Amino acid sequence: MSGNSPFNRSGLTRRSPPSTPTPQPGPPGPAPANMQQEEEPPKVIPTSDIQTWLKKIELNLQDVCSTSAEGKLNTDQKIRINNMCRSVGHLASQMAIEYQSLKNHAIQAYQARQAHQEKMDLVQRIQDLKQSIEESSRQVTGPSFADALKNNGTRYVQPSNISSVAIYPVDKLKSSEETKSLVQKIIRPDEMKLHVRGLRKIKNGGVVISTDSKEDVIKLKQSEQLTTSGLTVDEPQKRKPRIVVIGVPADMQEPEVLKCIYHQNLADKLQDWSLEKFMASTKLSHKSGKKDAETCNYIIEVSGVIRKALITNDRVFVNWSSCPVRDFTLVTRCFKCQLYNHAAKTCKMDINICGHCGEAGHSFKECTKKDEAPKCATCSHYKKQCNHQTGDAACPARQMAEKRYLNSIDYEGA
Ligand SMILES: [Zn+2]
Ligand SMILES: [Zn+2]
Numbered sequence: 001m002s003g004n005s006p007f008n009r010s011g012l013t014r015r016s017p018p019s020t021p022t023p024q025p026g027p028p029g030p031a032p033a034n035m036q037q038e039e040e041p042p043k044v045i046p047t048s049d050i051q052t053w054l055k056k057i058e059l060n061l062q063d064v065c066s067t068s069a070e071g072k073l074n075t076d077q078k079i080r081i082n083n084m085c086r087s088v089g090h091l092a093s094q095m096a097i098e099y100q101s102l103k104n105h106a107i108q109a110y111q112a113r114q115a116h117q118e119k120m121d122l123v124q125r126i127q128d129l130k131q132s133i134e135e136s137s138r139q140v141t142g143p144s145f146a147d148a149l150k151n152n153g154t155r156y157v158q159p160s161n162i163s164s165v166a167i168y169p170v171d172k173l174k175s176s177e178e179t180k181s182l183v184q185k186i187i188r189p190d191e192m193k194l195h196v197r198g199l200r201k202i203k204n205g206g207v208v209i210s211t212d213s214k215e216d217v218i219k220l221k222q223s224e225q226l227t228t229s230g231l232t233v234d235e236p237q238k239r240k241p242r243i244v245v246i247g248v249p250a251d252m253q254e255p256e257v258l259k260c261i262y263h264q265n266l267a268d269k270l271q272d273w274s275l276e277k278f279m280a281s282t283k284l285s286h287k288s289g290k291k292d293a294e295t296c297n298y299i300i301e302v303s304g305v306i307r308k309a310l311i312t313n314d315r316v317f318v319n320w321s322s323c324p325v326r327d328f329t330l331v332t333r334c335f336k337c338q339l340y341n342h343a344a345k346t347c348k349m350d351i352n353i354c355g356h357c358g359e360a361g362h363s364f365k366e367c368t369k370k371d372e373a374p375k376c377a378t379c380s381h382y383k384k385q386c387n388h389q390t391g392d393a394a395c396p397a398r399q400m401a402e403k404r405y406l407n408s409i410d411y412e413g414a
């Protein structure tokens with residue numbers, strides 16, 4: 001047989017089926033770039049070519065048979081040549097059948113891969129869509145903490161000058177309302193020249209009076225009328241400030257992080273603060289950040305002195321990391337009733353208030369009025385103007401809650 005024969009082996013092996021793809025290691029993520037490429041269909045020999053070759057083989061074999069019949073070969077030799085030619089013809093057509101079957105398999109596999117690829121593309125498109133929906137709904141429900149950090153509005157708080165005193169009844173059974181009316185009867189702001197900023201009820205039958213200056217607070221503390229009317233004047237209970245340390249390595253243990261904060265940032269600066277004193281006065285409020293991320297944010301309750309020492313540096317060093325540090329002043333808004341200063345798990349309301357339209361009986365997710373302009377659910381609760389989004393930075397109810405939060409923090413405390 002010559003090199004041009006269709007039976008030439010090298011000619012067949014060249015048309016081997018496409019190699020199987022190597023499995024992708026690691027977790028399933030977005031499709032790698034090479035998967036996105038349009039895959040070429042398998043190269044196949046058209047059936048008509050194979051039929052032409054078979055015809056040629058047949059003709060050649062017929063030629064061999066007739067040539068051998070002309071020569072001086074004995075009958076036995078002629079029969080043997082004839083048989084050999086028939087056998088070759090038979091084997092050739094068997095190979096053609098096998099090839100056709102392989103070809104069909106290759107085409108089917110290719111089509112299956114194409115269909116799979118289309119499905120994967122669809123999955124990717126759905127994921128993209130889901131992400132953009134999540135992003136836009138986050139914008140509707142107000143900026144997230146991460147966004148707030150990115151936008152980086154106020155890095156740290158200017159403590160207000162407002163001072164306050166807490167007034168409690170000696171008789172523990174008295175209500176805040178009773179204390180309030182008693183205080184309003186005894187104290188005459190005009191006579192005492194007080195600049196009262198607010199009078200609000202607190203726990204244990206008490207009230208808090210906020211004033212413009214420390215002098216006003218001193219005047220109230222020295223007021224004899226108060227103490228002789230069954231009332232006690234006290235420092236209001238103030239909370240420690242909270243700071244957020246951004247980008248702490250997530251694999252570090254909490255005590256380790258706190259120790260690093262002390263040794264790398266405070267030990268040299270605050271000579272009278274031992275590690276023990278620091279650890280005793282510092283408490284991790286909570287951590288925030290994405291699940292499984294390499295870093296997270298630490299929201300830490302610290303004393304006023306520690307806050308000042310850390311925040312003036314703008315950055316806190318934690319082991320090998322340098323982490324931005326900010327005041328943490330986010331007020332909680334309940335996602336059930338849309339009021340401030342409590343979370344949904346402690347909410348006393350038994351129905352949902354919508355964060356978009358402000359109506360009762362459905363949640364933000366279920367709202368059917370998303371095409372309409374938003375109405376602030378919080379302001380609507382207080383029967384105030386509500387033509388803005390719930391949680392909007394300019395919402396008067398939110399600003400009031402933030403102001404109240406800041407006033408409840410002891411920024412000066414040691
Ligand atoms: Zn609530
Ligand atoms: Zn609604």
Ligand SMILES: [Zn+2]
Nearest residue numbers: 376379395396
């Ligand atoms: Zn509002």
